[in-house]
Amino acid sequence: MLTETPSFSIIQETIDQSISFEKIPTNIYADSKKASAWVAREMAKVINEKGKKGETCVLGLATGSSPKTVYAELIRLHKNEGLSFKHVITFNLDEYYPMTPDSIHSYHRFMRENLFDHVDILPGNFHIPDGTIPLAMLSNYCKEYEQRIIEAGGIDFQLLGIGGNGHVAFNEPGSLQSSRTRLITLDQSTRAAAATEFGGIHLVPKKAITMGVSTIMNARQIVLLAWGERKAPVIQQAVEGVVSEQNPASYLQAHPNTRFVIDERAAAELTRIKTPWLVDDVTWNDSMTKKAVTHLALKLEKPILKLTNRDYNDNGLSDLLVQYGSAYDINIKVFNKLQRTITGWPGGKPNVDDTNRPERANPVRKRVLIFSPHPDDDIISMGGTFQRLVDQGHDVHVAYQTSGNIAVADDEARRFMEFVVDFNKAFAIQSDQASDMLKETDTFLQQAHEMDTAALRHVKGLIRRGEAKATCRFVGIPPENAHFLDLPFYETGLVQKNPLGEADIQIVMDIIRQVQPHQIYAAGDLADPHGTHKVCLDAIIEAVNRLKSEDFMKDCWVWLYRGAWAEWDIHEIEMAVPMSPDQVMKKRFGIFKHQSQKDGVVFQGSDDREFWQRAEERNRGTADLYNQLGLAEYEAMEAFVRWKF
Structure with missing residues (x-):
């Protein structure tokens, strides 16, 4: 029986009540x-x-x-x-x-x-x-x-x-x-x-x-x-x-x-859900307080530390004011909480008091396992953090969960196959099989087919794998730290995938056992338009739950990132990793290694921007929110939420 995907909001089962705003x-x-x-x-x-x-x-x-x-x-x-x-x-x-x-x-x-x-x-x-x-x-x-x-x-x-x-x-x-x-x-x-x-x-x-x-x-x-x-x-x-x-x-x-x-x-x-204090009594715990205050500050376009008693009273937050006594006390509390989410040390800063830091100081050198649903989600969604973890000396591994083969255009696959044929000719390498395969592919592409042949899917998978390897070299991890899982649920050749199966879960468990990580990073982006991220997350959640009693898992923390489609809400963020202009540019070059996903992506969705553009705008948007709330101004930020299993 698979466990449920974790919930990060106040909702646990169902909320079914009469609300005056709802018609x-x-x-x-x-x-x-x-x-x-x-x-x-x-x-x-x-x-x-x-x-x-x-x-x-x-x-x-x-x-x-x-x-x-x-x-x-x-x-x-x-x-x-x-x-x-x-x-x-x-x-x-x-x-x-x-x-x-x-x-x-x-x-x-x-x-x-x-x-x-x-x-x-x-x-x-x-x-x-x-x-x-x-x-x-x-x-x-x-x-x-x-x-x-x-x-x-x-x-x-x-x-x-x-x-x-x-x-x-x-x-x-x-x-x-x-x-x-x-x-x-x-x-x-x-x-x-x-x-x-x-x-x-x-x-x-x-x-x-x-x-x-x-x-x-x-x-x-x-x-x-x-x-x-x-x-x-x-x-x-x-x-x-x-x-x-x-x-x-x-x-x-x-x-x-x-x-x-x-x-x-x-x-x-x-x-x-967005402003529950306007419709009912709420429990003013730290999470709800942070949500209310950040919403108020952004609504009024004021830094948190400039919010006044009147701001709270005029916007349905008088109960919160009563509980804390003054706007000043609320403001300081929430400001400090937000400030403590910001860290340039996603793997923990060595030899410092980590009481109020998002990550532990020890062990100083951590084994890190980044799960990437597709072969480019690692660099698109957390490329700055990926690079920071490597630069700061951690043992970083990447597990690419699927081949990503359906996201390669036919022309791109044909171009690579043609290169192999021409390469063999140029260096007098005898390989009739490559030429025959190219001819078969040309015939196939000229006809109306609903699903690629197994050989063509394999070629497309190799293209995505090569791009992922290039990114890993660019960031600086050794070849043996890049793991290609090719989860079976994905390999249908169609957008429609198979349900998550036992084989998928066992593969994920195996890589976790192999690396024995202190940190796991996983895609929590459920806005992914074709659902692969959710299935991949479900596999990780199930694997972690099965392994949690093992000794090495007692030191493992799981951080969830989002994809190119959306970001965590500001009140949800538990770790924000800032990036300088140079780091933003380096992340862009890392994304460029995935050439098959540039200039006309197969599964673009309703957003016609390229992935590097989406990622940069999202990361800059997160930094802008922190700045609007009165915190330090950064070029960009990547954000994470911790899942406590």
Whole structure:
């Protein structure tokens, strides 16, 4: 049984309370697994209640990453607890257009692989918009789809996800509340978000068939799912903002039986999470005090030490003022806590009092194990700290958890293969195999394939491995300290990965046992758009929990960094490592070693900046926050949160 990913906020299980700021009932769970289990139980309840009456249950179903854990739990309920789908009819929300049902990107295929093939639903009882209907017949087809829903008795339970721009189904911003099933042009941001799955935005269809807002609003019960901090702003707008066609999810405020079910990161911008003291009594521990004071200072654009009694009273923090007596006392306490997070010695400073330092002074020379989910996360996310640890004499190892092979463009792989052929010719090296392989690759790339061949994936993996080795040489660690784990869960050749397995966990345990580190650095970046970071973190968490009773683990601390997508909130940071302008530039050159990830990354996401640009802006942004709060001014900072296992 895998342990849960650690939670870093005040939420442990679920917060489900009536909040005046929220116009849609919202359940917040510590993670998507717990949330999905609740949703699946709700769906099972509806199915069983209709079944007891001898009635058919009609479900509206969604696709995408959000409902996968719900479908997995429904399958478990079917296999282990007897949940039957024999009297269930389903209607899916949408489908890309044009799209063949057997395409790897088809929602027909998604639903079969993630639900229908694993339960006892009757073949004629599930309906998914047909992406092969000729354009001239599409209008009538959409009307017929609506009619089928009506003839089935209407939707009893509608499951929804939400796009980063607020779309539900494919009802993009601007969709009217009266809209019905129709063909729609996809927003650029929606296509950019899907580029990961398609291997580039140019391959994402520009149109889709979607149920309309009115069709969705006719469902008797609606549950909307959202996971991760990338959804936090749009969730806040939908739940607490005004109803607007610019955020179609906000239309759900008018539905009498709608509930949002989200994880704590997706809830980050809601008032009860971001500023809980405005809606309820809170326990003013050190963590909550730090959160409140930093929020107040940034809101008022004042350094912490300049906050006054009136500032606290005027902004809902009078209780905090009562507890501490004066703004001066609160300010000093929080200022000191922030100041003590800053260190130029991420491995601990030798021969000093470490009572108030983020890391221990001893042992002076530590064994350090940096886990990098992809072959470049080490340098992108903590390159300055990586370099500092090496320069300060620690025994630094890097464990690259996956090959990263799907993130190499076909042209890049072909260029390297062509180089090998030309190299062999130039030096009269006999190798027909390289030439044959290049010819086979050319043939393969000229055809439409959904998955690279094993040989091509191997070539791409070698490219990423070579770039990682170049970075390690650049930073200054010996070749034997670079470990390539090639975790099996990743090696599908597709964006869709296998679930974390026992083999993955054992590999991670083996490298930890081998190095016996005093420090582990791991990616805690759950905003990663294709999920690899989370699976890699889950593997580390499980491995550490299994090993924690071993003697060497008693001296091991685990620090979590974020990726190129986001940073820890200022109140969460427990260690901040400053960088000078020269160190920022050196980190940039280290990132440049990953040439296959420059100038048009395969999985760019919706952010078109290169990774070095994202990292520098994020690191400078962290330093700016410290400076705004009245602390020392640095060029840039990398931030870490400690996980105490």
